[in-house]
Amino acid sequence: MDARAVEFACSPRRAPTFVRGLGATLWDEGGNEYVDCGASFGVGNLGHCHPAVVEAITAQARQLIHVGPTFGTDAKAAFTGRLLSVAPRNLRRVFLSNSGSEAVEAALKFARAATGRPKVVAAMRGFHGRTMGALSATWRRDFREPFEPLVPGFVHVPYNDIDALRKAVGGDTAAVILEAVQGEGGVHVASPEYLPAAREICDAAGALLILDEVQTGMGRTGRLFAVERWGVEPDLLTLAKSLAGGVPIGATLATEAVERAFKGSHNSTFGGNPLACAAGSAAIDVVVRGKLWERAETLGSRALEELRGLEAPAVREVRGLGLMIGIELRGKAAPVLEALQEDGVIAIGGGSSVIRLLPPLVITDAQWARAIESLGRALRNG
Ligand SMILES: Cc1ncc(COP(=O)(O)O)c(C=O)c1O
Structure with missing residues (x-):
């Protein structure tokens, strides 16, 4: 049974249903793989199942x-x-x-x-x-x-x-x-x-x-x-x-x-x-x-620079510190979050018009690059 059918409906719920996680990777019940850039609202600094x-x-x-x-x-x-x-x-x-x-x-x-x-x-x-x-x-x-x-x-x-x-x-x-x-x-x-x-x-x-x-x-x-x-x-x-x-x-x-x-x-x-x-x-x-804060600083500042350089009229402002990044849009964040998820990247909102990235600090360089690339695509199309 889908837990969403009986969970008291007092906050938004999103598909899919996850069954496994490791590092910055999540798998859903259909075997689909995602790069987790929301880390459960910042819980997963060490990724899943460290x-x-x-x-x-x-x-x-x-x-x-x-x-x-x-x-x-x-x-x-x-x-x-x-x-x-x-x-x-x-x-x-x-x-x-x-x-x-x-x-x-x-x-x-x-x-x-x-x-x-x-x-x-x-x-x-x-x-x-x-x-x-x-x-x-x-x-x-x-x-x-x-x-x-x-x-x-x-x-x-x-x-x-x-x-x-x-x-x-x-x-x-x-x-x-x-x-x-x-x-x-x-x-x-x-x-x-x-x-x-x-x-x-x-x-x-x-x-x-x-x-x-x-x-x-x-x-x-x-x-x-x-x-x-x-x-x-x-x-x-x-x-x-x-x-x-x-x-x-x-x-x-x-x-x-x-x-x-x-x-x-x-x-x-x-x-x-x-x-x-x-x-x-x-x-x-x-x-x-692991001095993981140093990794947050390096990956975060690199991404901030890249995102600020995006030619995407949908973007109003890019803000952040370390691996806590917010992209404020001129419109709603929900369609971009959906496009990202379809592309296998989980991000979260921060208010209705901000896309928030809080990836695990242990995300690999390749996963982070893939997430930023996917985000760039979604924003340019947004
Ligand atoms: C700054 C801050 N304080 C408090 C909370 C509440 O934490 P919890 O949801 O674990 O009760 C949050 C949750 O997002 C938060 O970001």
């Missing part, structure tokens, strides 16, 4: 599948240690959960409970998830409206507008939450001044800075964490998607000062479960040993 992740999950499953967060496990100790060894140096505390939305929820709760303040300032076009708190920080009206009233105290300001941010942040602000590159919002990159200014504005008001790296983290933008490019130290940083090589996970990193100021209780039954932690340790090792 052998190191498969090995880690298999070994862990034989040992211990689940123990709740109240207790320690050796898998959790190894993972949190490994994560903090590569994280921005000022972030020394980790809270583990199961998704990006949960990582954001925790960051918002920690910020409110640590500051005792209600207000959260987010950015227009920002996306932080679909649970009620994370959704309150998310911008898109069609995502928000059916579920109102959302959590009170959230305001949105234009992205990359320092004056607007300064005006919005005050003595009642718990946190500013931003993405270094807005992914779902259509791949908009923060200006060089924006994140340092956000840091200074937060410091002046006694507010916390939350950097949401759920999509940009783990090498995607040409650095292990995108924030490294801006040289900014956030108070809280959220990770998920590719952190455990495809296994569900969320992580909220915080400073010791945030932990000291936090008054309250927060938890997640499956947070820090041994399977995800084992997969996470393996995934971090693969990214760090």
Whole structure:
């Protein structure tokens, strides 16, 4: 039976049905092969079924599948240690959960409970998830409206507008939450001044800075964490998607000062479960040993140059950082996505008029060249 017949219809679904994946390749039930340039919204930085992740999950499953967060496990100790060894140096505390939305929820709760303040300032076009708190920080009206009233105290300001941010942040602000590159919002990159200014504005008001790296983290933008490019130290940083090589996970990193100021209780039954932690340790090792961010930088800048040089009137603008690329069209993205899929290339949208490429960082040169060539063809015909 096709799962789509019984899945609660609350978000778009696309054919085909996939049955297997390896690296940047996916196979559907008819045996057709695709180059995966969407990587499940950026989950697959290591591609599908990376052998190191498969090995880690298999070994862990034989040992211990689940123990709740109240207790320690050796898998959790190894993972949190490994994560903090590569994280921005000022972030020394980790809270583990199961998704990006949960990582954001925790960051918002920690910020409110640590500051005792209600207000959260987010950015227009920002996306932080679909649970009620994370959704309150998310911008898109069609995502928000059916579920109102959302959590009170959230305001949105234009992205990359320092004056607007300064005006919005005050003595009642718990946190500013931003993405270094807005992914779902259509791949908009923060200006060089924006994140340092956000840091200074937060410091002046006694507010916390939350950097949401759920999509940009783990090498995607040409650095292990995108924030490294801006040289900014956030108070809280959220990770998920590719952190455990495809296994569900969320992580909220915080400073010791945030932990000291936090008054309250927060938890997640499956947070820090041994399977995800084992997969996470393996995934971090693969990214760090292979310096996969360097590959993201090389392949990404080459593709940006090529796509910007395309003579395709359908294209309004090409934006991106590393292997996070958005092609904004004058018309709808859907027909181009369909043409690409027919040609064996999976890409995703970022809003209705943006084609988003988030390929695995392990995509081969030949696969990437084939994808860009196919995209060029679809855009010239579009
Ligand atoms: C920046 C950002 N934050 C949070 C989320 C929510 O993550 P999840 O879908 O795992 O809840 C996403 C998902 O696309 C995201 O891109």
